[in-house]
Amino acid sequence: MSSYSIALNFEDGVTRIIDCQPGEKVLDAAYRNKINLPMDCSDGVCGTCKCRAESGAYELGDDFIEDALTEDEAAEGLVLTCQMTVSSDCVLSVPTSSTACKTGMQSFAATVASVQPHHDAAIVLELDMDAAAPAFLPGQYVNITVPGSGDHRSYSFSTAPGERRAGFLIKMIPGGLMSGWLAGAAPGDKLTLTGPLGSFYLRDPVRPLLFLAGGTGLAPFLSMLEVLARSGSDQKVHLIYGVTRDLDLVLVEQIEAYAARLPNFTYSTVVAEDGSAHPRKGWVTQHMPADLTAGGFDLYLCGPPPMVDAVRHWLDENGIRPASFHYEKFTPNAPAAQAVA
Incomplete structure:
Protein backbone atom coordinates (compact mmCIF):
# COMPACT_ATOMS: atom_id res chain seq x y z
CA MET A 1 0.00 0.00 0.00
CA SER A 2 1.29 3.48 -0.88
CA SER A 3 2.08 6.12 1.70
CA TYR A 4 -0.08 9.11 2.58
CA SER A 5 0.82 12.80 2.48
CA ILE A 6 0.63 14.76 5.72
CA ALA A 7 0.73 18.56 5.45
CA LEU A 8 2.13 20.14 8.61
CA ASN A 9 1.06 23.78 8.86
CA PHE A 10 3.16 25.68 11.40
CA GLU A 11 2.23 28.90 13.19
CA ASP A 12 4.81 30.93 11.25
CA GLY A 13 3.06 30.15 7.95
CA VAL A 14 5.49 27.47 6.80
CA THR A 15 4.07 24.22 5.44
CA ARG A 16 6.04 20.98 5.24
CA ILE A 17 4.53 17.94 3.57
CA ILE A 18 5.77 14.52 4.69
CA ASP A 19 4.99 10.93 3.77
CA CYS A 20 3.41 8.62 6.33
CA GLN A 21 3.22 4.87 5.93
CA PRO A 22 0.06 2.88 6.74
CA GLY A 23 0.09 2.06 10.45
CA GLU A 24 2.94 4.48 11.15
CA LYS A 25 2.39 7.06 13.89
CA VAL A 26 2.43 10.62 12.55
CA LEU A 27 5.01 11.63 15.17
CA ASP A 28 7.32 8.85 13.98
CA ALA A 29 6.78 9.83 10.35
CA ALA A 30 7.73 13.42 11.15
CA TYR A 31 10.92 12.32 12.90
CA ARG A 32 11.77 10.08 9.95
CA ASN A 33 11.40 13.20 7.77
CA LYS A 34 13.74 15.09 10.16
CA ILE A 35 10.97 17.25 11.65
CA ASN A 36 10.88 17.31 15.45
CA LEU A 37 7.23 17.78 16.31
CA PRO A 38 6.59 18.71 19.96
CA MET A 39 6.67 15.66 22.22
CA ASP A 40 7.63 14.49 25.69
CA CYS A 41 6.38 11.03 26.61
CA SER A 42 5.35 9.69 23.14
CA ASP A 43 3.00 7.33 25.03
CA GLY A 44 -0.27 9.28 24.98
CA VAL A 45 0.17 10.49 28.55
CA CYS A 46 1.44 14.09 28.53
CA GLY A 47 -0.47 15.76 25.65
CA THR A 48 2.61 17.69 24.48
CA CYS A 49 2.23 16.46 20.90
CA LYS A 50 -1.33 17.76 20.56
CA CYS A 51 -2.20 19.21 17.15
CA ARG A 52 -5.39 19.93 15.23
CA ALA A 53 -6.50 17.79 12.28
CA GLU A 54 -7.91 20.12 9.64
CA SER A 55 -8.82 17.33 7.22
CA GLY A 56 -8.33 13.65 6.50
CA ALA A 57 -9.22 10.24 7.90
CA TYR A 58 -7.30 8.94 10.90
CA GLU A 59 -7.44 6.77 14.03
CA LEU A 60 -6.21 7.54 17.55
CA GLY A 61 -6.65 4.13 19.14
CA ASP A 62 -7.15 3.70 22.88
CA ASP A 63 -3.57 3.98 24.17
CA PHE A 64 -3.84 7.47 25.67
CA ILE A 65 -5.33 8.88 28.83
CA GLU A 66 -8.10 11.43 29.32
CA ASP A 67 -5.71 14.00 30.77
CA ALA A 68 -3.74 13.99 27.51
CA LEU A 69 -6.76 14.29 25.18
CA THR A 70 -10.36 14.61 26.35
CA GLU A 71 -13.36 13.31 24.42
CA ASP A 72 -14.46 16.89 23.75
CA GLU A 73 -11.05 17.77 22.34
CA ALA A 74 -11.04 14.71 20.11
CA ALA A 75 -14.53 15.60 18.88
CA GLU A 76 -13.22 19.06 17.92
CA GLY A 77 -10.44 17.57 15.80
CA LEU A 78 -7.55 17.68 18.26
CA VAL A 79 -5.17 14.74 17.97
CA LEU A 80 -2.10 13.29 19.62
CA THR A 81 0.48 12.77 16.88
CA CYS A 82 2.17 10.07 18.97
CA GLN A 83 -1.01 7.98 18.69
CA MET A 84 -2.36 9.10 15.33
CA THR A 85 -2.35 6.78 12.31
CA VAL A 86 -3.88 7.85 9.01
CA SER A 87 -5.88 6.24 6.25
CA SER A 88 -5.86 9.19 3.85
CA ASP A 89 -3.91 12.35 3.13
CA CYS A 90 -4.24 14.76 6.07
CA VAL A 91 -3.63 18.37 7.04
CA LEU A 92 -2.45 19.16 10.58
CA SER A 93 -2.11 22.54 12.28
CA VAL A 94 0.96 22.48 14.52
CA PRO A 95 0.75 24.98 17.42
CA THR A 96 4.36 26.14 17.21
CA SER A 97 6.82 27.60 14.72
CA SER A 98 8.67 25.56 12.12
CA THR A 99 12.02 26.63 13.58
CA ALA A 100 11.02 25.23 16.97
CA CYS A 101 10.61 21.89 15.20
CA LYS A 102 14.06 22.22 13.62
CA THR A 103 12.71 22.69 10.13
CA GLY A 104 11.68 25.59 7.90
CA MET A 105 10.97 26.61 4.36
CA GLY A 198 0.15 30.38 3.71
CA SER A 199 -3.02 29.29 5.45
CA PHE A 200 -5.15 30.04 2.38
CA TYR A 201 -5.72 26.61 0.85
CA LEU A 202 -8.58 24.37 -0.21
CA ARG A 203 -10.15 22.34 2.58
CA ASP A 204 -12.23 19.19 2.05
CA PRO A 205 -15.20 20.24 -0.13
CA VAL A 206 -18.05 19.04 2.07
CA ARG A 207 -20.53 21.82 1.17
CA PRO A 208 -21.04 24.34 -1.67
CA LEU A 209 -18.07 26.62 -2.36
CA LEU A 210 -18.09 30.32 -3.21
CA PHE A 211 -14.82 31.62 -4.69
CA LEU A 212 -14.25 35.41 -4.92
CA ALA A 213 -11.20 36.49 -6.91
CA GLY A 214 -9.91 40.02 -7.43
CA GLY A 215 -7.48 40.59 -10.30
CA THR A 216 -4.49 38.26 -10.14
CA GLY A 217 -6.04 36.83 -6.98
CA LEU A 218 -7.50 34.41 -9.52
CA ALA A 219 -4.28 32.35 -9.40
CA PRO A 220 -4.94 30.22 -6.28
CA PHE A 221 -8.45 29.43 -7.48
CA LEU A 222 -7.10 27.96 -10.71
CA SER A 223 -5.02 25.59 -8.58
CA MET A 224 -8.06 24.70 -6.47
CA LEU A 225 -10.28 24.15 -9.51
CA GLU A 226 -7.71 21.83 -11.08
CA VAL A 227 -7.58 19.74 -7.90
CA LEU A 228 -11.39 19.61 -7.72
CA ALA A 229 -11.61 18.59 -11.37
CA ARG A 230 -9.02 15.83 -11.02
CA SER A 231 -10.75 14.44 -7.93
CA GLY A 232 -14.08 14.27 -9.76
CA SER A 233 -15.79 16.53 -7.22
CA ASP A 234 -19.51 17.01 -7.73
CA GLN A 235 -19.75 19.78 -5.12
CA LYS A 236 -21.40 23.02 -6.20
CA VAL A 237 -18.77 25.70 -6.90
CA HIS A 238 -19.37 29.30 -8.00
CA LEU A 239 -16.53 31.71 -8.86
CA ILE A 240 -16.93 35.49 -9.12
CA TYR A 241 -13.92 37.08 -10.81
CA GLY A 242 -13.78 40.85 -10.40
CA VAL A 243 -11.36 43.27 -12.08
CA THR A 244 -10.99 47.00 -12.64
CA ARG A 245 -10.75 47.13 -16.46
CA ASP A 246 -11.79 44.90 -19.34
CA LEU A 247 -8.11 44.25 -20.13
CA ASP A 248 -7.62 42.90 -16.61
CA LEU A 249 -9.84 39.90 -17.38
CA VAL A 250 -7.26 37.21 -18.16
CA LEU A 251 -7.36 33.41 -18.49
CA VAL A 252 -11.14 33.43 -18.85
CA GLU A 253 -10.85 30.61 -21.39
CA GLN A 254 -9.12 28.51 -18.72
CA ILE A 255 -12.00 29.18 -16.31
CA GLU A 256 -14.48 28.25 -19.05
CA ALA A 257 -12.68 24.91 -19.51
CA TYR A 258 -13.40 24.01 -15.89
CA ALA A 259 -17.10 24.50 -16.54
CA ALA A 260 -16.85 21.53 -18.92
CA ARG A 261 -14.86 19.40 -16.44
CA LEU A 262 -16.76 20.20 -13.23
CA PRO A 263 -20.48 19.46 -13.60
CA ASN A 264 -21.60 21.86 -10.85
CA PHE A 265 -19.16 24.70 -11.51
CA THR A 266 -20.42 28.13 -12.59
CA TYR A 267 -18.70 31.48 -12.81
CA SER A 268 -19.27 35.14 -13.54
CA THR A 269 -16.94 38.01 -14.39
CA VAL A 270 -17.37 41.57 -13.15
CA VAL A 271 -15.69 44.80 -14.32
CA ALA A 272 -15.67 47.92 -12.14
CA GLU A 273 -14.67 50.56 -14.72
CA ASP A 274 -17.56 52.91 -15.60
CA GLY A 275 -16.76 52.99 -19.31
CA SER A 276 -16.75 49.22 -19.70
CA ALA A 277 -19.34 47.52 -21.90
CA HIS A 278 -19.10 44.35 -19.82
CA PRO A 279 -22.56 42.89 -19.01
CA ARG A 280 -21.80 42.83 -15.27
CA LYS A 281 -20.51 46.11 -13.88
CA GLY A 282 -19.46 47.19 -10.42
CA TRP A 283 -18.02 45.16 -7.54
CA VAL A 284 -18.24 41.47 -6.68
CA THR A 285 -20.52 42.27 -3.72
CA GLN A 286 -23.12 43.56 -6.20
CA HIS A 287 -23.22 40.17 -7.94
CA MET A 288 -23.32 37.70 -5.06
CA PRO A 289 -25.54 34.61 -5.48
CA ALA A 290 -29.10 35.12 -4.25
CA ASP A 291 -29.30 31.71 -2.56
CA LEU A 292 -26.60 32.23 0.09
CA THR A 293 -27.66 30.81 3.44
CA ALA A 294 -25.91 31.09 6.78
CA GLY A 295 -23.71 28.08 7.38
CA GLY A 296 -24.58 26.53 4.03
CA PHE A 297 -21.39 27.28 2.13
CA ASP A 298 -17.64 27.76 2.44
CA LEU A 299 -16.26 31.10 1.27
CA TYR A 300 -12.79 31.62 -0.20
CA LEU A 301 -11.65 35.16 -1.01
CA CYS A 302 -8.38 36.38 -2.54
CA GLY A 303 -7.86 39.96 -3.63
CA PRO A 304 -6.50 43.39 -2.69
CA PRO A 305 -7.22 44.66 0.86
CA PRO A 306 -10.12 47.00 -0.15
CA MET A 307 -11.92 44.09 -1.80
CA VAL A 308 -11.41 41.79 1.18
CA ASP A 309 -12.64 44.48 3.58
CA ALA A 310 -15.66 45.24 1.37
CA VAL A 311 -16.70 41.58 1.27
CA ARG A 312 -16.36 41.22 5.04
CA HIS A 313 -18.49 44.37 5.52
CA TRP A 314 -21.10 43.05 3.07
CA LEU A 315 -21.35 39.75 4.94
CA ASP A 316 -21.81 41.55 8.26
CA GLU A 317 -24.31 44.01 6.82
CA ASN A 318 -26.42 41.21 5.38
CA GLY A 319 -26.12 38.91 8.39
CA ILE A 320 -24.53 36.12 6.35
CA ARG A 321 -22.19 33.73 8.14
CA PRO A 322 -20.43 31.15 5.95
CA ALA A 323 -19.70 27.77 7.51
CA SER A 324 -16.04 28.68 6.99
CA PHE A 325 -14.40 31.82 5.63
CA HIS A 326 -10.85 31.76 4.28
CA TYR A 327 -9.26 34.85 2.79
CA GLU A 328 -5.93 36.21 1.64
CA LYS A 329 -5.08 39.85 1.04
CA PHE A 330 -2.36 40.84 -1.37
CA THR A 331 -0.81 44.25 -1.96
CA PRO A 332 1.07 45.01 -5.19
CA ASN A 333 4.71 45.76 -4.42
CA ALA A 334 6.02 49.28 -4.84
CA PRO A 335 8.14 50.13 -7.88
CA ALA A 336 11.74 49.05 -7.44
CA ALA A 337 13.05 52.59 -6.92
CA GLN A 338 10.61 53.15 -4.07
CA ALA A 339 11.16 49.76 -2.54
CA VAL A 340 14.80 50.49 -1.78
CA ALA A 341 14.37 54.13 -0.76
Whole structure:
Protein backbone atom coordinates (compact mmCIF):
# COMPACT_ATOMS: atom_id res chain seq x y z
CA MET A 1 0.00 0.00 0.00
CA SER A 2 1.29 3.48 -0.88
CA SER A 3 2.08 6.12 1.70
CA TYR A 4 -0.08 9.11 2.58
CA SER A 5 0.82 12.80 2.48
CA ILE A 6 0.63 14.76 5.72
CA ALA A 7 0.73 18.56 5.45
CA LEU A 8 2.13 20.14 8.61
CA ASN A 9 1.06 23.78 8.86
CA PHE A 10 3.16 25.68 11.40
CA GLU A 11 2.23 28.90 13.19
CA ASP A 12 4.81 30.93 11.25
CA GLY A 13 3.06 30.15 7.95
CA VAL A 14 5.49 27.47 6.80
CA THR A 15 4.07 24.22 5.44
CA ARG A 16 6.04 20.98 5.24
CA ILE A 17 4.53 17.94 3.57
CA ILE A 18 5.77 14.52 4.69
CA ASP A 19 4.99 10.93 3.77
CA CYS A 20 3.41 8.62 6.33
CA GLN A 21 3.22 4.87 5.93
CA PRO A 22 0.06 2.88 6.74
CA GLY A 23 0.09 2.06 10.45
CA GLU A 24 2.94 4.48 11.15
CA LYS A 25 2.39 7.06 13.89
CA VAL A 26 2.43 10.62 12.55
CA LEU A 27 5.01 11.63 15.17
CA ASP A 28 7.32 8.85 13.98
CA ALA A 29 6.78 9.83 10.35
CA ALA A 30 7.73 13.42 11.15
CA TYR A 31 10.92 12.32 12.90
CA ARG A 32 11.77 10.08 9.95
CA ASN A 33 11.40 13.20 7.77
CA LYS A 34 13.74 15.09 10.16
CA ILE A 35 10.97 17.25 11.65
CA ASN A 36 10.88 17.31 15.45
CA LEU A 37 7.23 17.78 16.31
CA PRO A 38 6.59 18.71 19.96
CA MET A 39 6.67 15.66 22.22
CA ASP A 40 7.63 14.49 25.69
CA CYS A 41 6.38 11.03 26.61
CA SER A 42 5.35 9.69 23.14
CA ASP A 43 3.00 7.33 25.03
CA GLY A 44 -0.27 9.28 24.98
CA VAL A 45 0.17 10.49 28.55
CA CYS A 46 1.44 14.09 28.53
CA GLY A 47 -0.47 15.76 25.65
CA THR A 48 2.61 17.69 24.48
CA CYS A 49 2.23 16.46 20.90
CA LYS A 50 -1.33 17.76 20.56
CA CYS A 51 -2.20 19.21 17.15
CA ARG A 52 -5.39 19.93 15.23
CA ALA A 53 -6.50 17.79 12.28
CA GLU A 54 -7.91 20.12 9.64
CA SER A 55 -8.82 17.33 7.22
CA GLY A 56 -8.33 13.65 6.50
CA ALA A 57 -9.22 10.24 7.90
CA TYR A 58 -7.30 8.94 10.90
CA GLU A 59 -7.44 6.77 14.03
CA LEU A 60 -6.21 7.54 17.55
CA GLY A 61 -6.65 4.13 19.14
CA ASP A 62 -7.15 3.70 22.88
CA ASP A 63 -3.57 3.98 24.17
CA PHE A 64 -3.84 7.47 25.67
CA ILE A 65 -5.33 8.88 28.83
CA GLU A 66 -8.10 11.43 29.32
CA ASP A 67 -5.71 14.00 30.77
CA ALA A 68 -3.74 13.99 27.51
CA LEU A 69 -6.76 14.29 25.18
CA THR A 70 -10.36 14.61 26.35
CA GLU A 71 -13.36 13.31 24.42
CA ASP A 72 -14.46 16.89 23.75
CA GLU A 73 -11.05 17.77 22.34
CA ALA A 74 -11.04 14.71 20.11
CA ALA A 75 -14.53 15.60 18.88
CA GLU A 76 -13.22 19.06 17.92
CA GLY A 77 -10.44 17.57 15.80
CA LEU A 78 -7.55 17.68 18.26
CA VAL A 79 -5.17 14.74 17.97
CA LEU A 80 -2.10 13.29 19.62
CA THR A 81 0.48 12.77 16.88
CA CYS A 82 2.17 10.07 18.97
CA GLN A 83 -1.01 7.98 18.69
CA MET A 84 -2.36 9.10 15.33
CA THR A 85 -2.35 6.78 12.31
CA VAL A 86 -3.88 7.85 9.01
CA SER A 87 -5.88 6.24 6.25
CA SER A 88 -5.86 9.19 3.85
CA ASP A 89 -3.91 12.35 3.13
CA CYS A 90 -4.24 14.76 6.07
CA VAL A 91 -3.63 18.37 7.04
CA LEU A 92 -2.45 19.16 10.58
CA SER A 93 -2.11 22.54 12.28
CA VAL A 94 0.96 22.48 14.52
CA PRO A 95 0.75 24.98 17.42
CA THR A 96 4.36 26.14 17.21
CA SER A 97 6.82 27.60 14.72
CA SER A 98 8.67 25.56 12.12
CA THR A 99 12.02 26.63 13.58
CA ALA A 100 11.02 25.23 16.97
CA CYS A 101 10.61 21.89 15.20
CA LYS A 102 14.06 22.22 13.62
CA THR A 103 12.71 22.69 10.13
CA GLY A 104 11.68 25.59 7.90
CA MET A 105 10.97 26.61 4.36
CA GLN A 106 12.36 24.53 1.54
CA SER A 107 14.15 25.97 -1.46
CA PHE A 108 13.54 24.84 -5.04
CA ALA A 109 15.57 25.58 -8.14
CA ALA A 110 13.55 26.28 -11.27
CA THR A 111 14.06 27.18 -14.91
CA VAL A 112 11.90 29.63 -16.84
CA ALA A 113 9.83 27.73 -19.40
CA SER A 114 7.73 30.60 -20.74
CA VAL A 115 6.75 34.21 -20.05
CA GLN A 116 3.36 35.14 -21.52
CA PRO A 117 2.18 38.78 -21.22
CA HIS A 118 -1.56 39.49 -21.15
CA HIS A 119 -1.83 43.06 -22.42
CA ASP A 120 -0.50 45.38 -19.72
CA ALA A 121 -2.40 43.58 -16.98
CA ALA A 122 -0.58 40.41 -16.06
CA ILE A 123 2.09 37.89 -16.98
CA VAL A 124 1.75 34.12 -16.86
CA LEU A 125 5.09 32.71 -15.73
CA GLU A 126 5.72 29.00 -16.19
CA LEU A 127 8.65 27.35 -14.46
CA ASP A 128 10.11 23.87 -14.81
CA MET A 129 11.29 22.47 -11.51
CA ASP A 130 14.92 21.36 -11.70
CA ALA A 131 14.33 18.47 -9.27
CA ALA A 132 11.28 17.04 -7.53
CA ALA A 133 8.07 19.03 -7.89
CA PRO A 134 7.34 21.03 -4.73
CA ALA A 135 4.58 19.70 -2.52
CA PHE A 136 2.01 22.30 -1.47
CA LEU A 137 -1.68 22.70 -0.73
CA PRO A 138 -3.83 24.18 -3.54
CA GLY A 139 -4.04 27.91 -2.83
CA GLN A 140 -0.63 28.32 -1.18
CA TYR A 141 2.20 30.52 -2.39
CA VAL A 142 6.00 30.65 -2.64
CA ASN A 143 8.58 33.40 -2.50
CA ILE A 144 10.44 33.86 -5.79
CA THR A 145 13.83 35.56 -5.55
CA VAL A 146 14.28 38.27 -8.18
CA PRO A 147 17.71 37.61 -9.74
CA GLY A 148 20.35 40.19 -8.96
CA SER A 149 18.26 41.99 -6.35
CA GLY A 150 18.60 39.93 -3.19
CA ASP A 151 14.85 40.47 -2.73
CA HIS A 152 11.82 38.30 -3.39
CA ARG A 153 8.16 38.54 -4.34
CA SER A 154 5.34 36.23 -3.26
CA TYR A 155 3.05 34.48 -5.76
CA SER A 156 0.37 31.81 -5.49
CA PHE A 157 0.59 28.69 -7.61
CA SER A 158 -1.96 28.68 -10.41
CA THR A 159 -1.26 25.01 -11.14
CA ALA A 160 -1.99 21.86 -9.17
CA PRO A 161 0.43 20.35 -6.64
CA GLY A 162 2.90 17.78 -7.89
CA GLU A 163 3.44 19.19 -11.38
CA ARG A 164 7.01 19.54 -12.62
CA ARG A 165 5.87 22.67 -14.49
CA ALA A 166 4.44 25.29 -12.14
CA GLY A 167 2.44 28.32 -13.19
CA PHE A 168 2.02 31.78 -11.66
CA LEU A 169 -0.24 34.72 -12.57
CA ILE A 170 1.73 37.91 -11.89
CA LYS A 171 0.33 41.45 -11.94
CA MET A 172 2.32 43.81 -14.14
CA ILE A 173 3.44 46.85 -12.16
CA PRO A 174 5.20 49.72 -13.97
CA GLY A 175 8.62 49.98 -12.40
CA GLY A 176 7.99 46.88 -10.30
CA LEU A 177 10.97 44.76 -9.34
CA MET A 178 9.64 41.45 -10.68
CA SER A 179 7.82 43.10 -13.60
CA GLY A 180 11.07 44.72 -14.65
CA TRP A 181 12.97 41.46 -14.50
CA LEU A 182 10.28 39.56 -16.39
CA ALA A 183 10.41 42.13 -19.20
CA GLY A 184 13.81 40.73 -20.14
CA ALA A 185 13.37 37.14 -18.97
CA ALA A 186 13.72 34.26 -21.40
CA PRO A 187 13.35 30.47 -21.34
CA GLY A 188 16.34 28.92 -19.63
CA ASP A 189 16.76 31.65 -17.01
CA LYS A 190 17.16 30.33 -13.46
CA LEU A 191 15.06 31.19 -10.41
CA THR A 192 14.93 30.11 -6.77
CA LEU A 193 11.66 29.48 -4.94
CA THR A 194 11.15 29.09 -1.19
CA GLY A 195 8.05 27.77 0.54
CA PRO A 196 5.33 26.73 0.44
CA LEU A 197 3.60 29.24 2.67
CA GLY A 198 0.15 30.38 3.71
CA SER A 199 -3.02 29.29 5.45
CA PHE A 200 -5.15 30.04 2.38
CA TYR A 201 -5.72 26.61 0.85
CA LEU A 202 -8.58 24.37 -0.21
CA ARG A 203 -10.15 22.34 2.58
CA ASP A 204 -12.23 19.19 2.05
CA PRO A 205 -15.20 20.24 -0.13
CA VAL A 206 -18.05 19.04 2.07
CA ARG A 207 -20.53 21.82 1.17
CA PRO A 208 -21.04 24.34 -1.67
CA LEU A 209 -18.07 26.62 -2.36
CA LEU A 210 -18.09 30.32 -3.21
CA PHE A 211 -14.82 31.62 -4.69
CA LEU A 212 -14.25 35.41 -4.92
CA ALA A 213 -11.20 36.49 -6.91
CA GLY A 214 -9.91 40.02 -7.43
CA GLY A 215 -7.48 40.59 -10.30
CA THR A 216 -4.49 38.26 -10.14
CA GLY A 217 -6.04 36.83 -6.98
CA LEU A 218 -7.50 34.41 -9.52
CA ALA A 219 -4.28 32.35 -9.40
CA PRO A 220 -4.94 30.22 -6.28
CA PHE A 221 -8.45 29.43 -7.48
CA LEU A 222 -7.10 27.96 -10.71
CA SER A 223 -5.02 25.59 -8.58
CA MET A 224 -8.06 24.70 -6.47
CA LEU A 225 -10.28 24.15 -9.51
CA GLU A 226 -7.71 21.83 -11.08
CA VAL A 227 -7.58 19.74 -7.90
CA LEU A 228 -11.39 19.61 -7.72
CA ALA A 229 -11.61 18.59 -11.37
CA ARG A 230 -9.02 15.83 -11.02
CA SER A 231 -10.75 14.44 -7.93
CA GLY A 232 -14.08 14.27 -9.76
CA SER A 233 -15.79 16.53 -7.22
CA ASP A 234 -19.51 17.01 -7.73
CA GLN A 235 -19.75 19.78 -5.12
CA LYS A 236 -21.40 23.02 -6.20
CA VAL A 237 -18.77 25.70 -6.90
CA HIS A 238 -19.37 29.30 -8.00
CA LEU A 239 -16.53 31.71 -8.86
CA ILE A 240 -16.93 35.49 -9.12
CA TYR A 241 -13.92 37.08 -10.81
CA GLY A 242 -13.78 40.85 -10.40
CA VAL A 243 -11.36 43.27 -12.08
CA THR A 244 -10.99 47.00 -12.64
CA ARG A 245 -10.75 47.13 -16.46
CA ASP A 246 -11.79 44.90 -19.34
CA LEU A 247 -8.11 44.25 -20.13
CA ASP A 248 -7.62 42.90 -16.61
CA LEU A 249 -9.84 39.90 -17.38
CA VAL A 250 -7.26 37.21 -18.16
CA LEU A 251 -7.36 33.41 -18.49
CA VAL A 252 -11.14 33.43 -18.85
CA GLU A 253 -10.85 30.61 -21.39
CA GLN A 254 -9.12 28.51 -18.72
CA ILE A 255 -12.00 29.18 -16.31
CA GLU A 256 -14.48 28.25 -19.05
CA ALA A 257 -12.68 24.91 -19.51
CA TYR A 258 -13.40 24.01 -15.89
CA ALA A 259 -17.10 24.50 -16.54
CA ALA A 260 -16.85 21.53 -18.92
CA ARG A 261 -14.86 19.40 -16.44
CA LEU A 262 -16.76 20.20 -13.23
CA PRO A 263 -20.48 19.46 -13.60
CA ASN A 264 -21.60 21.86 -10.85
CA PHE A 265 -19.16 24.70 -11.51
CA THR A 266 -20.42 28.13 -12.59
CA TYR A 267 -18.70 31.48 -12.81
CA SER A 268 -19.27 35.14 -13.54
CA THR A 269 -16.94 38.01 -14.39
CA VAL A 270 -17.37 41.57 -13.15
CA VAL A 271 -15.69 44.80 -14.32
CA ALA A 272 -15.67 47.92 -12.14
CA GLU A 273 -14.67 50.56 -14.72
CA ASP A 274 -17.56 52.91 -15.60
CA GLY A 275 -16.76 52.99 -19.31
CA SER A 276 -16.75 49.22 -19.70
CA ALA A 277 -19.34 47.52 -21.90
CA HIS A 278 -19.10 44.35 -19.82
CA PRO A 279 -22.56 42.89 -19.01
CA ARG A 280 -21.80 42.83 -15.27
CA LYS A 281 -20.51 46.11 -13.88
CA GLY A 282 -19.46 47.19 -10.42
CA TRP A 283 -18.02 45.16 -7.54
CA VAL A 284 -18.24 41.47 -6.68
CA THR A 285 -20.52 42.27 -3.72
CA GLN A 286 -23.12 43.56 -6.20
CA HIS A 287 -23.22 40.17 -7.94
CA MET A 288 -23.32 37.70 -5.06
CA PRO A 289 -25.54 34.61 -5.48
CA ALA A 290 -29.10 35.12 -4.25
CA ASP A 291 -29.30 31.71 -2.56
CA LEU A 292 -26.60 32.23 0.09
CA THR A 293 -27.66 30.81 3.44
CA ALA A 294 -25.91 31.09 6.78
CA GLY A 295 -23.71 28.08 7.38
CA GLY A 296 -24.58 26.53 4.03
CA PHE A 297 -21.39 27.28 2.13
CA ASP A 298 -17.64 27.76 2.44
CA LEU A 299 -16.26 31.10 1.27
CA TYR A 300 -12.79 31.62 -0.20
CA LEU A 301 -11.65 35.16 -1.01
CA CYS A 302 -8.38 36.38 -2.54
CA GLY A 303 -7.86 39.96 -3.63
CA PRO A 304 -6.50 43.39 -2.69
CA PRO A 305 -7.22 44.66 0.86
CA PRO A 306 -10.12 47.00 -0.15
CA MET A 307 -11.92 44.09 -1.80
CA VAL A 308 -11.41 41.79 1.18
CA ASP A 309 -12.64 44.48 3.58
CA ALA A 310 -15.66 45.24 1.37
CA VAL A 311 -16.70 41.58 1.27
CA ARG A 312 -16.36 41.22 5.04
CA HIS A 313 -18.49 44.37 5.52
CA TRP A 314 -21.10 43.05 3.07
CA LEU A 315 -21.35 39.75 4.94
CA ASP A 316 -21.81 41.55 8.26
CA GLU A 317 -24.31 44.01 6.82
CA ASN A 318 -26.42 41.21 5.38
CA GLY A 319 -26.12 38.91 8.39
CA ILE A 320 -24.53 36.12 6.35
CA ARG A 321 -22.19 33.73 8.14
CA PRO A 322 -20.43 31.15 5.95
CA ALA A 323 -19.70 27.77 7.51
CA SER A 324 -16.04 28.68 6.99
CA PHE A 325 -14.40 31.82 5.63
CA HIS A 326 -10.85 31.76 4.28
CA TYR A 327 -9.26 34.85 2.79
CA GLU A 328 -5.93 36.21 1.64
CA LYS A 329 -5.08 39.85 1.04
CA PHE A 330 -2.36 40.84 -1.37
CA THR A 331 -0.81 44.25 -1.96
CA PRO A 332 1.07 45.01 -5.19
CA ASN A 333 4.71 45.76 -4.42
CA ALA A 334 6.02 49.28 -4.84
CA PRO A 335 8.14 50.13 -7.88
CA ALA A 336 11.74 49.05 -7.44
CA ALA A 337 13.05 52.59 -6.92
CA GLN A 338 10.61 53.15 -4.07
CA ALA A 339 11.16 49.76 -2.54
CA VAL A 340 14.80 50.49 -1.78
CA ALA A 341 14.37 54.13 -0.76
